[in-house]
Amino acid sequence: VQLVQSGAEVKKPGESLKISCKASGYSFTSYWIGWVRQVPGKGLEWMGLIYPGDSNTRYSPSFQGQVTLSADKSISTAYMQWTSLKASDTAIYYCARREVGATWFDPWGQGTLVTVSS
Amino acid sequence: QSALTQPASVSGSPGQSITLSCTGTSSDVGGYGYVSWYQQHPNKAPKLMIFDVTKRPSGVSNRFSGSKSGNTASLTISGLQAEDEADYYCSSYTANSTWVFGGGTKLTVL
Numbered sequence: 001v002q003l004v005q006s007g008a009e010v011k012k013p014g015e016s017l018k019i020s021c022k023a024s025g026y027s028f029t030s031y032w033i034g035w036v037r038q039v040p041g042k043g044l045e046w047m048g049l050i051y052p053g054d055s056n057t058r059y060s061p062s063f064q065g066q067v068t069l070s071a072d073k074s075i076s077t078a079y080m081q082w083t084s085l086k087a088s089d090t091a092i093y094y095c096a097r098r099e100v101g102a103t104w105f106d107p108w109g110q111g112t113l114v115t116v117s118s
Numbered sequence: 119q120s121a122l123t124q125p126a127s128v129s130g131s132p133g134q135s136i137t138l139s140c141t142g143t144s145s146d147v148g149g150y151g152y153v154s155w156y157q158q159h160p161n162k163a164p165k166l167m168i169f170d171v172t173k174r175p176s177g178v179s180n181r182f183s184g185s186k187s188g189n190t191a192s193l194t195i196s197g198l199q200a201e202d203e204a205d206y207y208c209s210s211y212t213a214n215s216t217w218v219f220g221g222g223t224k225l226t227v228l
Contacts, residue, residue, distance in 0.1 A: 034217070036164075043121065044156070044164065044207050046217040060216050061119065094163055103152035103211040104169035111163055 001025040003033075003095050003109035010115045011085050018081040019112045021095030028076035029053040032098040034105050035069065035080050039091045049098060050078060085116045122147065122208055122220035129226040135196040138223045140208030141189055146218055148189035152211035155184060155193045158222075159204045167206075168193060195225075203227040 006020040021033060034049035048059035052071035059069075071078045078095060093112050096105035123141040130136040140147065140155075147153055153171045156164035166175050168184040171191060181196045191210070195202055208220040 036219075043222040044209075044219040045121075046209070046219060058215065061214075096164075102169070103150075103217075104154040104166055104209070106166040106169075106175060108163040108165070 001097065001107055003097060003107060005093075005095060005109040005112045008113040008115070010117070012118055013087055013116055014084050015116075016081070016083050017085055017114065018079050019093060019114065021078045021080075021109050023076045023078070023097070026097075028071075029073055031100065033069075033071065033078040034096045034098050035067075036094045036096060036105075036108075037063075037091045038094065038111075044094075047080075047093075051100075052076075052078060085114075087116050087118075089114060090116045119146075119212055119214060119216060119218045122210060122218055124206075124208060124220035124223045126221070127224045127226065129228055130195075130198045131228045132198055132200065134198045135194060136198060136225070138193045138195075138206055138208075138225070140191045140193070140210075140220050142191075142210055142218070143189055145213040146210040147186065147191050147208075149213060150211050151186070153184065153186060153191040154209045155182075155191075156207045156209065157202075157204045158207065164207065198227055200227050 004022045032049045035047040037045045047063045050057045050069040096108040155168040158164045171186045172184045205222045207222045
């Protein structure tokens with residue numbers, strides 16, 4: 001089981017961005033994918049999750065409307081996208097798998113560093 | 119949903135046992151038996167160490183154990199080793215069907 005995330009990004013405020021999380025080694029449509037933010041030097045923040053089987057999503061109130069989660073079953077890849085980045089979006093973003101009915105996340109991707117700076 | 123409360127730092131000597139705490143509310147830690155703990159080494163992804171308060175994933179050392187009393191969950195590491203030095207985060211499922219993390223505890227092995 002492996003989650004491999006896309007590479008680091010450097011963007012300007014106001015730009016859009018879509019980062020990816022490619023799953024392998026298991027049935028992609030049978031597990032949830034969660035997303036977690038970590039501002040450099042700070043703690044973990046749960047952002048939301050998506051069930052690729054039917055694209056059902058659940059967002060943290062803190063991130064609802066700020067990001068959009070999606071998935072492409074044909075290539076076993078989950079995505080998180082922004083339409084207008086802010087400097088405060090600078091962080092490492094992790095994806096992680098959640099078994100149906102489970103309350104934990106395992107394994108995690110290696111993380112994608114997003115830097116937003118003018 | 120406010121973050122769970124964890125001490126910023128804890129330290130211990132090799133061979134000792136230490137306990138990390140994680141305090142929430144009746145809407146998360148206290149209301150459910152769904153606390154998990156993650157270990158994060160510098161510049162690495164988090165790793166699941168404990169789930170459902172007390173359960174250990176396959177491959178995790180039995181030196182790691184979890185417990186809960188009321189609104190506070192705890193992670194105990196016995197026989198402390200240098201490789202245990204890392205940040206530790208607790209997490210809980212919540213009444214809103216979301217998840218919340220603690221602020222993290224930096225464990226230093228002296």
